[in-house]
Amino acid sequence: MKALRYVAVGQAPEVVEIPIPKPGPGQVLLKVTAGGVCHSDDYVMGLPENEYLEQGYPLPLTLGHEGAGIVHELGEGVDSTLKVGDAVAVYGPWGCGRCHNCSEGKENYCTNAAAEGIRPPGLGSQGSMAEYMIVDDARHLVPLGDLDPVKNVSLTDAGLTPYHAIKRSLPKLGAGTVAVVIGTGGLGHVGIQILKALSGATIIALDVSDEKLELATHVGADHVLISDADAAAKIRELTNGLGANAVFDFVGAGPTIALATSVAAIEGDVTVVGIGGGTVEFGFGSIAYDVAVRIPYWGSRSELIEVLDLARAGRIDVEVQPYSLDDGPQAYADLAASTIRGRAVIVP
Numbered sequence: 001m002k003a004l005r006y007v008a009v010g011q012a013p014e015v016v017e018i019p020i021p022k023p024g025p026g027q028v029l030l031k032v033t034a035g036g037v038c039h040s041d042d043y044v045m046g047l048p049e050n051e052y053l054e055q056g057y058p059l060p061l062t063l064g065h066e067g068a069g070i071v072h073e074l075g076e077g078v079d080s081t082l083k084v085g086d087a088v089a090v091y092g093p094w095g096c097g098r099c100h101n102c103s104e105g106k107e108n109y110c111t112n113a114a115a116e117g118i119r120p121p122g123l124g125s126q127g128s129m130a131e132y133m134i135v136d137d138a139r140h141l142v143p144l145g146d147l148d149p150v151k152n153v154s155l156t157d158a159g160l161t162p163y164h165a166i167k168r169s170l171p172k173l174g175a176g177t178v179a180v181v182i183g184t185g186g187l188g189h190v191g192i193q194i195l196k197a198l199s200g201a202t203i204i205a206l207d208v209s210d211e212k213l214e215l216a217t218h219v220g221a222d223h224v225l226i227s228d229a230d231a232a233a234k235i236r237e238l239t240n241g242l243g244a245n246a247v248f249d250f251v252g253a254g255p256t257i258a259l260a261t262s263v264a265a266i267e268g269d270v271t272v273v274g275i276g277g278g279t280v281e282f283g284f285g286s287i288a289y290d291v292a293v294r295i296p297y298w299g300s301r302s303e304l305i306e307v308l309d310l311a312r313a314g315r316i317d318v319e320v321q322p323y324s325l326d327d328g329p330q331a332y333a334d335l336a337a338s339t340i341r342g343r344a345v346i347v348p
Helices: 039-045 049-054 149-156 160-167 188-198 210-218 231-238 254-263 301-312 328-336
Strands: 002-006 014-017 028-036 066-074 087-090 132-135 141-143 178-182 202-207 223-226 244-249 264-272 292-294 320-324 343-347
Touching: 014 328, 028 087, 028 149, 039 328, 066 132, 066 149, 087 149, 141 301, 149 301, 149 320, 149 343, 160 188, 160 244, 160 301, 178 188, 178 254, 188 202, 188 210, 202 210, 202 231, 210 223, 223 231, 231 254, 244 254, 254 264, 320 328, 328 343
Parallel strands: 178 202, 178 244, 202 223, 244 264, 264 292, 320 343
Antiparallel strands: 002 014, 028 066, 028 132, 028 343, 066 087, 087 141
16 A cells, blocks of 8 residues: 655655555454644654654655544454544544543543553654554544545544633633634644534734635634734734734744743633744733643543534535645645645645
8 A cells, every 4th residue: 555654854744555454353443534634744844853763753654634434344342333434533632441530531641651662643653645544542542424524534633722721711702802822833723613503702813924814704714914023012912002912823833832822811821722833921020810721631531422413504614625645745844835725635
């Protein structure tokens, strides 16, 4: 089968031929229908060789932690309602299934994963950018039903991650409140829709690109601003000097985090979702009183089910740019060049 793999540190991913894997006991083999391209992949491939190896990433590594497919074969002992032919989405943050957090469906916060070497697909285990993929356990598959896998595969991260981040702040986002979204690309443009569907907040969206701000307006942002040196003052003006009740930074770079903390209102939330390498300056006088700063990670299995239900109800929709598996290397080049509108999706 064909697979898009990272084969050498510092080199672009390549499409290679490898054998179709066989599912072991408890595993499931999927025939992949779609795999999402994410900045997290870019982050992993951008690590220096010593950090890459120290963090336990294998070589070669089949990319793709957003996955959807058709159940092709069940391994021995799979105890599940799954049947061959079922359309499913892959829940990516795999955990041990035994710890307290996993028992609540929060495998994104598994307390045993690091010690047991459990890694998400495409971020340590072999991922979805191939014609077939192994899923380690049937519990990591969620029914997709009649949802288009290409249009909706990115909801497994680009939908689930902002949903989890926003859900924690909903008590602060009733009518008359303001939410700021920094970065309106793959995750941000879905985050805007989730805020629109679940909260009463006025949404201010920021990005450095007019095209991405056009997308933000299209999906429901009430105000759009170029993210520049004047952005904080403009947000203060739009909020009558009070600031935002919640700020969601889908970039996570130093300048965007500084912007986020500077415009958070008293008792507001600052949620840093992007992995742009920035840090939060936090101390008395550097941030408004009683502001909470959070660094969430992915989301729970039950939240993924809720996200897919929002898609079925027509409340959220991912802007996708499809690529063939052969064109996968180009998708990552376009991601690095910031020319993708919404989310790139590999279709085997």
